Amino acid sequence: MSQQLRLTSVAIRRRGLTLIELVVVMVILAALAGILVPLLPGMVGRAHTSSSATNVGEIAKAIQTHQAVQLSYPSNFDSLVTPAGALVSYLPGAAAGQLTTATLTDETADALVDAGITTMAQMIATPASNPGDFSPTFFPYGTDRDVPPTSTALADGVAVASLTGAAANRLFAAPVGATYALFGVGSRTTMQGRSLQDAPVHFPESANDSPNVAYSRYAVVFQLTDGSGNPLKSARMVGVCAFHDDAVVSLNDHVAEYWEASKS
Numbered sequence: 001m002s003q004q005l006r007l008t009s010v011a012i013r014r015r016g017l018t019l020i021e022l023v024v025v026m027v028i029l030a031a032l033a034g035i036l037v038p039l040l041p042g043m044v045g046r047a048h049t050s051s052s053a054t055n056v057g058e059i060a061k062a063i064q065t066h067q068a069v070q071l072s073y074p075s076n077f078d079s080l081v082t083p084a085g086a087l088v089s090y091l092p093g094a095a096a097g098q099l100t101t102a103t104l105t106d107e108t109a110d111a112l113v114d115a116g117i118t119t120m121a122q123m124i125a126t127p128a129s130n131p132g133d134f135s136p137t138f139f140p141y142g143t144d145r146d147v148p149p150t151s152t153a154l155a156d157g158v159a160v161a162s163l164t165g166a167a168a169n170r171l172f173a174a175p176v177g178a179t180y181a182l183f184g185v186g187s188r189t190t191m192q193g194r195s196l197q198d199a200p201v202h203f204p205e206s207a208n209d210s211p212n213v214a215y216s217r218y219a220v221v222f223q224l225t226d227g228s229g230n231p232l233k234s235a236r237m238v239g240v241c242a243f244h245d246d247a248v249v250s251l252n253d254h255v256a257e258y259w260e261a262s263k264s
Helices: 002-013 019-070 106-114 165-172 251-262
Strands: 099-103 119-121 151-153 159-163 180-185 218-225 231-243
Touching (some): 019 218, 019 231, 019 251, 106 218, 106 231, 159 165, 165 218, 180 231
Antiparallel strands (some): 099 159, 180 218, 218 231
C-alpha cells in the first residue's frame, strides 16, 4: 500500500514540466517563429494571387455560360457609380488614373440592352453617419438590408463606370479608341443561382483592399464602340478584372504577381 502511495506521489510530482523542459519548448517555438514569420507576407501574397486568378477565370466562364444558355449576358451588375454619376469613393484604385466614367448615348445604351444588360444595381456613396447595414463589399446598395436595392435602367444619359482606353489595351489588348463599360460582379446579378452560385470576394492583398473598407469584388468590362468610336450593335465582353489600391489588374497580372511573390 505504501509503495502504491509513493508511486502515486511521484506521478503527481511529474505531472508538470520541469524548467529545462519549458526552456527547450520555448527554444523550439522561437526557432519555428523565426522560420515562419518571414514567410507570412509571401504566403498572403500567394494566397491573394492564386485565389484571384482562379476567381477571374471562373467569373468569365460563368458569364460566358450564361450568355450561351440564356442567349444574353447577365444583367443587374453593380454600378460602381453613385446616383450622381461619380465613381464610388470606396472603389480601390479610383485615383490611379485607369478608371473613369462614361455617359451612355442612345447607341451605346442599345448595345448593352441588346446584349441583355438592361439594368445595374445602384450603389451609394459611403454614408457620412449611421451606416446601418451598409458594407462596401457585402451591401453597398444602402443602409437597410430590408429595403430592396434600387436598379437603374441603362439608357441615354446614364453614367457608368469605365476603363480608359490605355488600361483596356494593357489589360485585354482591346482597342485604345473604344468606349468601355465597367460593372462590378456583385450579389445582385441575374446569374446568381444559374451560372454562378455566389459572387466571389477579392481576397485582400493589403488592409486598404479589405472588404470592410473597400469594394472587394471583381468587375467585368464590356466594349461599347469600336476603335474609331462607332457604336457596336451589341456590347462585347472583353474581360474580367480586379481592383487593387493602385491599379486595375487582370488574370495575367495575378499570375505574374504569384510568381513574383514565390521568389520571396
